[in-house]
């Protein structure tokens with residue numbers, strides 16, 4: 001691990017500023033681990049990453065290098081500039097205690113990415129009701145083109161795989177090491193990230 005890499009321990013999350021022009025690289029150090037990513041305009045947190053806008057403009061749910069992630073105000077927030085995996089999800093909300101009660105009633109409930117993001121974003125004045133669908137790095141959610149049925153399968157990411165996104169405005173980023181069993185191949189691993197100033 002290089003010194004400029006920050007570790008997000010398993011089943012936790014963080015938030016930080018990302019300046020316009022800087023590049024955020026999200027690293028899956030062990031493979032098969034999801035990282036939920038949120039973005040807010042650092043100058044006005046009412047502007048937030050939008051799955052609906054992004055998928056509409058991209059005309060695909062399979063976002064990868066060259067695609068932009070848009071805000072609710074239709075402005076580019078992030079551009080994917082490198083991607084080892086090519087399989088991410090932008091359909092599903094962060095896992096939460098309700099996710100655990102719904103899908104895993106026999107497991108001890110966990111506050112999940114939603115609870116981790118809510119705590120990490122609170123110092124920036126961002127409340128839980130301002131948490132939208134996250135861009136879920138490395139999350140593998142195939143959709144049956146005929147029936148529309150979704151599945152949540154283990155990520156296809158291998159140890160050391162990365163995705164890099166360039167900030168198109170000054171941002172507050174929320175980022176997790178996801179807590180849901182099915183999303184992560186049944187085990188919980190850390191996520192690493194690094195920031196390269198533009």
Ligand SMILES: [Zn+2]
Pocket residue numbers: 036094095112113114177178179180183
């Ligand atoms: Zn999660």
